[in-house]
Amino acid sequence: MTVTYDDNASAPAGPSDSLFVRACRGERTSRPPVWFMRQAGRSLPEYRRLREGVPMLESCTRPDMVTEITLQPVRRYGVDAAIFYSDIVVPLRAVGVDVDVKPGIGPVLGSPIRTRADLDQLRPLEPGDVSFVDESVRALVGELGATPLIGFAGAPFTLASYLVEGGPSKNHEVTKALMHSDPELWHELLSRVAGISAMFLDVQVRAGASAVQLFDSWAGALSAADYAKFVHPHSAEVLDSVIDVPRIHFGVGTSEFLPLMASAGADVVGVDWRLPLDEAALRVPGKPLQGNLDPALLGADWPVIEREVHRIVAEGRRAPAHVFNLGHGVLPTTNPDVLARVVETVQAAESGSGAAR
């Protein structure tokens, strides 16, 4: 067998040599690896069938379901990475928070956490609290072979907003009032939540995840100044605790403080659809980028989507490396056949003599 140094020439030996992990490490790959946030989920008929009659959080604690659901989009699309099927509130429930995920609403708490006494109820996460995660990841790593598995956790601000508001919130007014009126309690809360997120990622990495992504769905509700003061140190605490695997940091509507997202221990910066990747590359120079097709556009005619995919692949070349993704999660109404064509298009992009898959 002839050994060459062309990344197209030999099949990867394992997930740590995969196109996805190499791009996350900043290596310019022959074409962008591709996966989708929420690729495992409601847009897939096989997912909806499996979930029938099983509540969301229960499905996240059953290794058989977690494994199957995580694998479904890998089988269907041949994406370059799997994302661990879970929910951001799983580690909160695992430490005893009375939280459930209500269909059509989201996470709802029995009672919100707003005082020091409430906070004292929030104990640290122990690996034994989420042994089902360890078991699921180990099973998945065995099944996935050379395809990398991405571990995942919710970022401290997003988790804290659910805890403080008691559920999804449009304006985060109780959270923001607490943050500004009692910064000491706020930082104590975020520090505890950061510890829980860090341990949740640690369990996944120790069990074999090849990378992690920290999701901050709600950070875009904040000004850059508030993010810097009240959130950044805690997200950095989570990402700094992760060793040996690449760390992706993703927020929605956070283009105004992308450098802060990058400096919070991120190896890869996730970008939503609002900011073109070439512009993002100027804001966080030297960082690999992930993104950023508008998920709402997947309902447009195919030529529109194809044009957008090509635009994003071209703009992504301005970063040291690019992981193709959507700019937010797959919408439940998305046609899986369209996602399949997006994967094909990205995987055909710029490939020379046979892409490394």
Next chain:
Amino acid sequence: MTVTYDDNASAPAGPSDSLFVRACRGERTSRPPVWFMRQAGRSLPEYRRLREGVPMLESCTRPDMVTEITLQPVRRYGVDAAIFYSDIVVPLRAVGVDVDVKPGIGPVLGSPIRTRADLDQLRPLEPGDVSFVDESVRALVGELGATPLIGFAGAPFTLASYLVEGGPSKNHEVTKALMHSDPELWHELLSRVAGISAMFLDVQVRAGASAVQLFDSWAGALSAADYAKFVHPHSAEVLDSVIDVPRIHFGVGTSEFLPLMASAGADVVGVDWRLPLDEAALRVPGKPLQGNLDPALLGADWPVIEREVHRIVAEGRRAPAHVFNLGHGVLPTTNPDVLARVVETVQAAESGSGAAR
């Protein structure tokens, strides 16, 4: 009587000489004028009493209610401008669109507008369709004396999103798919909606409104490129049609394309709470700014709010002129006493020997 040129020395002769209108024209005033988006509305107990048993859109068509509701916050707070009480879908209903505003949901259509045949149903607005607006504005101008009245309309993109989605939408996926897949139909739709918004403002200005504000609640869901191509020309069409009075252009989450918001015929650029006014002043040099206290912070302790008010007044000095406001509408849960203190604080700011009120 001694005539001086100090803006503090003589009482204004009428709304066109008011602190608010002068600031909108770019004149540096002795202190920022102050009003609040949604100052007339659910946060006021006197509003909730008046609205008991009266559906939203009915309240907007009864001149007695419109007048009283518009005046309530002027009486209570002594704000420097009144905002006309209406709803962005009022002109749509006036041309026959089957739309209602459902409590806790927002505007809901009987059937969405997605095809050319649907579009043909959308006729132009005639002044006679909204004679109740003309009547209400005339009554208000009489009651308000020297206090200016701000006319208002929804911007074409926000109105079109309601029309196309059939109601409020988190992701605007049908709207975005239509925009990209059938740009010709999209531009025809936005052009018709722009004509309706323009006429709605024209009726208010002819009846005596001293300024107008165009609200684009949902524009922040778009990338700058999509805003420029699919929305900007139509918002500009609306604002360019307004003559003789200052035009405020406000969007939420639009900091990435603030110069486009400014260049769409705006005399004043409204800024949400995410972007500091000193930074906004660099992005749209020469433009008066409006904003930008985070409405979610009004639940914090008073010292926090007071510090934020002072910060914003100081940052606003970097613009040619500054109209103090929130960064979005007053939340229904806001304590009116807090808004009263905000008005007091702004009106005491930087005033020399007696502010012009």
